[in-house]
Amino acid sequence: MAATRSFILFELNEVPLRVVRHFADRRPNSGFAKIMGRGRHWTTITPDEGHLSPWITWPTLHRGVSSADHRIGALGQDVADADRRYPPVWSILAGAGRRVGMFGSLHSYPPPQNLDQYEFYVPDTFAAGPEAKPAELAAFQQFNLHMVDRSGRNVSNELPVKQALSFLLRAMPAGVRPATMAKIARQVAAERIWRHRTARRRTIQSLLAFDLFLAQLQSKKPDAAFFFTNHVASSMHRYWPATFTDDYRTTKWSDDWVRRFSGEVDYVMDEANQMLADLIAFAQRNPDYFVLVASSMGQAAVDKAERQISTEVLLRDMGKFLGAIGAGGAWQRRRTMEPTYTLAFDEEANADAFMQAIARVKIAGKAVDHKRLDAHGVEFVLGQPNIMDDDVTVTIGNRSVAPDDAGIANIPIEDEVGAAAYHIPEGMLLAYDPQSNWTAAPASEPISSTRIAPTLLELQGVRIPGYMERPIDQFARPQLEVA
Numbered sequence: 001m002a003a004t005r006s007f008i009l010f011e012l013n014e015v016p017l018r019v020v021r022h023f024a025d026r027r028p029n030s031g032f033a034k035i036m037g038r039g040r041h042w043t044t045i046t047p048d049e050g051h052l053s054p055w056i057t058w059p060t061l062h063r064g065v066s067s068a069d070h071r072i073g074a075l076g077q078d079v080a081d082a083d084r085r086y087p088p089v090w091s092i093l094a095g096a097g098r099r100v101g102m103f104g105s106l107h108s109y110p111p112p113q114n115l116d117q118y119e120f121y122v123p124d125t126f127a128a129g130p131e132a133k134p135a136e137l138a139a140f141q142q143f144n145l146h147m148v149d150r151s152g153r154n155v156s157n158e159l160p161v162k163q164a165l166s167f168l169l170r171a172m173p174a175g176v177r178p179a180t181m182a183k184i185a186r187q188v189a190a191e192r193i194w195r196h197r198t199a200r201r202r203t204i205q206s207l208l209a210f211d212l213f214l215a216q217l218q219s220k221k222p223d224a225a226f227f228f229t230n231h232v233a234s235s236m237h238r239y240w241p242a243t244f245t246d247d248y249r250t251t252k253w254s255d256d257w258v259r260r261f262s263g264e265v266d267y268v269m270d271e272a273n274q275m276l277a278d279l280i281a282f283a284q285r286n287p288d289y290f291v292l293v294a295s296s297m298g299q300a301a302v303d304k305a306e307r308q309i310s311t312e313v314l315l316r317d318m319g320k321f322l323g324a325i326g327a328g329g330a331w332q333r334r335r336t337m338e339p340t341y342t343l344a345f346d347e348e349a350n351a352d353a354f355m356q357a358i359a360r361v362k363i364a365g366k367a368v369d370h371k372r373l374d375a376h377g378v379e380f381v382l383g384q385p386n387i388m389d390d391d392v393t394v395t396i397g398n399r400s401v402a403p404d405d406a407g408i409a410n411i412p413i414e415d416e417v418g419a420a421a422y423h424i425p426e427g428m429l430l431a432y433d434p435q436s437n438w439t440a441a442p443a444s445e446p447i448s449s450t451r452i453a454p455t456l457l458e459l460q461g462v463r464i465p466g467y468m469e470r471p472i473d474q475f476a477r478p479q480l481e482v483a
Contacts, residue, residue, distance in 0.1 A: 006280055007290040008217070008225045012103060012272055013054055014233035016298030017428040018041055022243075028281050031277035032269075032430075035293065039432040040454055042472070043446040046297045052423040053231070057296035057449070059108040062088040063452035063466035068089055072107060073115045076334025076342035077127045077373045079107050081409045086467065089453040093224050094118060096462045101220060103213040105227035119220040122212075124228065125205070126335035136174045136266040140212055148335055149413040175215025181206050203271055206231040210275050217282065223460055229275070232268045236299050239264040247301035249422075251308060257416065287434040290459065295427035296449055302422045306385060309418040311410050312394060313363055313384040313403075320407030325396055326359055339383030339391035347374045360397045363408070382408065385418060429472075447472060 020041075026032040035041075046057045047066040059072040059079075063086040067073065070082045073435045083091065088107070096102045101119045102108055111131050122141055124313035135146035143207060160175045174206040184204055206229040213227045233367040241253045242261040256470070276293065313319060318333055329350030334342040343349040351372070358370045360378055364387050371379040384392075392410045394401045403409060455471040464471070 004092075004223075004224075004284075005290055005459045006221075006223050006288050007292055007456060007459050008227070008283070009060070009456065010276065010279060010291065010293045011226065012293055012295050013058075013228065013230045014236065014297060014299050014423065015272075015295045015428065016300070016424070016426055017041065017250070018298075018300075019232075019236065019265070020156060020428060020430070023266070023273065026266070027273065030273045031280050032273055034280065035276065035291070035432045036363050038436075038438050039430055040438060041431070042429045044296075044427040044429050044449045044452070046427065046449045048297075048425070052182075052297055052425065054104055054230075054423075057427075058228075059088070060106075060447045061294065061296040061452050062090070062105065064450050064465070066450065069467075071311075074342060074371075074373050074377070074379050075106075075336045075340075076128075076344065076379075077107075077377055078344075078375075080393060089456050090224065090226055092457060093462060094462055096460070098223040098460050098462065101213075101216055101218070101222035101225040103226060105226045106228065114330075119222040120216040125230075128332070130364040137212060137216075137467060140174065140208065144205055144209065145335070152327075159272070165212075174207055174212055176211045180211050183207060186270055203231040203268055206275075207271060210278075212258075213453065214278055214282070221286065224456065227275075229272065232265075232272050232364050233299065235264050235268040237419045238297070238415055238417045240301055241417075244301060248303045250303045251305050251420070253308075261415065280434075282362050283432065283434045285455050290433070291432040292382060292451075293428070293430040294452060297427045298424050299421040300424045302420060307384045307418045307420045308416060309413045310341060310416060311386060312418075313382050313387060313408055314342055314411045315382055315407060316409045317407030320342075320405065322354075324394070324401050324406040325354075325357040327357045329353070340379060340381050342377065342379045344377050346376070351376050351378055354378050354450070362395045364374065364391055364393055365395075382416075426465070 005413045008097065012142050022037065024036050042268070046052065046060055048056055048060055055075045056067050056073055059070050059082065060066050063070050063082070065086050070078055070086050074164060090100050090102050091112065099119050100117065103120070103122045104124050106124050110129035111121050111133070115121055118133060122136065125130070125144055125148050127141065127145065130138045130145060132138045132141045134136060155364045191357050191467055210227065210229070217225050225475050231291070239261045241248050241251070243265040245253070245258060247450050248405055250286045280292045283291045284404050327350070330346040331350070332344045334344055336342045343354070345354065355370070355378060358368055361368045363382070363384055368380055370378065373379055387410060390408050394403055394408065426446070429452060448469065451469050454468040457464050458471040
């Protein structure tokens with residue numbers, strides 16, 4: 001390759017091309033419309049089989065091999081062995097001497113021991129601790145993790161004043177823009193009028209994170225930069241029926257529900273579009289940069305009546321739960337997306353004992369889904385939907401336990417929806433090159449998401465490991481033409 005190219009990988013979790021096109025059609029002056037008209041786009045397909053989740057499909061994209069090889073299947077899982085066998089692309093780039101900036105990509109915790117190889121490094125929002133580089137970003141990560149802990153199936157509307165003040169004292173110098181602070185103020189005010197808009201609070205973390213990422217990008221100008229956001233995926237899961245109402249024939253969503261949430265997907269895409277517009281503007285000022293937008297898979301409608309949810313059985317006290325089922329030993333809870341729960345036991349024998357104990361538990365007469373993650377890690381899933389309070393029974397072997405004594409509760413779900421849209425193998429890749437004369441082209445054939453990592457390495461002139469596939473054809477050359 002005649003020259004290397006810098007790149008920004010904007011990881012827009014679970015967004016398919018359909019949603020991008022829908023938004024671009026409605027916002028013809030948007031960044032998404034620009035990248036669709038003056039860039040390239042592909043449908044990507046993850047090769048992963050079985051149940052698809054982002055903590056499975058993103059490692060596939062980042063490492064250039066499927067989950068059959070990397071074997072990463074859960075948040076909070078120890079990925080040290082996978083890192084040795086199939087390191088993520090940012091680790092390969094840093095090891096080759098490239099200047100890397102990392103912000104939030106999944107399975108990026110714990111940080112590498114040698115952070116000198118990174119211009120900046122903020123692990124994902126499910127990290128076990130607030131470590132970050134540079135040090136002023138640790139205040140954001142501490143606040144970020146606190147907000148994650150408060151935003152499960154229902155978003156807490158309480159303001160974490162102490163944590164917010166600690167973060168805000170450092171936020172403005174670190175790069176949070178006044179316009180973002182104004183957005184947050186408007187959001188808090190809107191919640192007092194429209195209670196259902198509390199769900200938009202999930203987006204606040206992404207807005208703050210992006211401001212800090214952009215400040216680091218502009219000041220450090222790394223060779224390769226990664227930024228992850230989940231805010232669109234979270235909204236699509238819940239509010240797809242309010243945007244794509246014709247996708248549903250079996251499920252009947254009330255007119256009132258559709259009106260209440262009809263603007264939610266457009267709202268989160270508007271915020272993603274502002275991020276993209278900032279990245280395109282940065283690339284135009286620094287034309288050595290490619291701007292890439294990727295999702296490791298997509299979402300589509302699930303037209304099933306059980307996706308309308310009024311209640312879910314959720315964990316409220318892990319200590320009570322473990323005590324009730326008879327699982328002991330020292331443990332740490334790992335951050336996950338509720339109603340999935342992950343534990344790491346200090347002793348392997350205690351993890352063994354937990355697996356034996358959870359196998360004897362039934363809630364409302366049904367076994368609890370659970371699995372072993374590694375020698376010390378376990379995972380179990382609650383979320384049993386639409387059960388009457390009197391029917392929420394807990395049995396452990398032949399013994400009945402009151403739900404409260406087992407640390408669980410039947411929780412009303414405020415937006416009355418589970419996953420009305422869910423994961424599909426088809427994701428997307430968008431590319432914008434300020435040096436090109438690209439024009440709109442017919443859609444390319446679908447490509448495997450495993451071809452993205454070798455393409456990123458080729459952009460930076462780094463040797464591609466033998467276990468990876470070939471890069472995307474003609475993508476990484478400095479001068480690109482569309483056939």
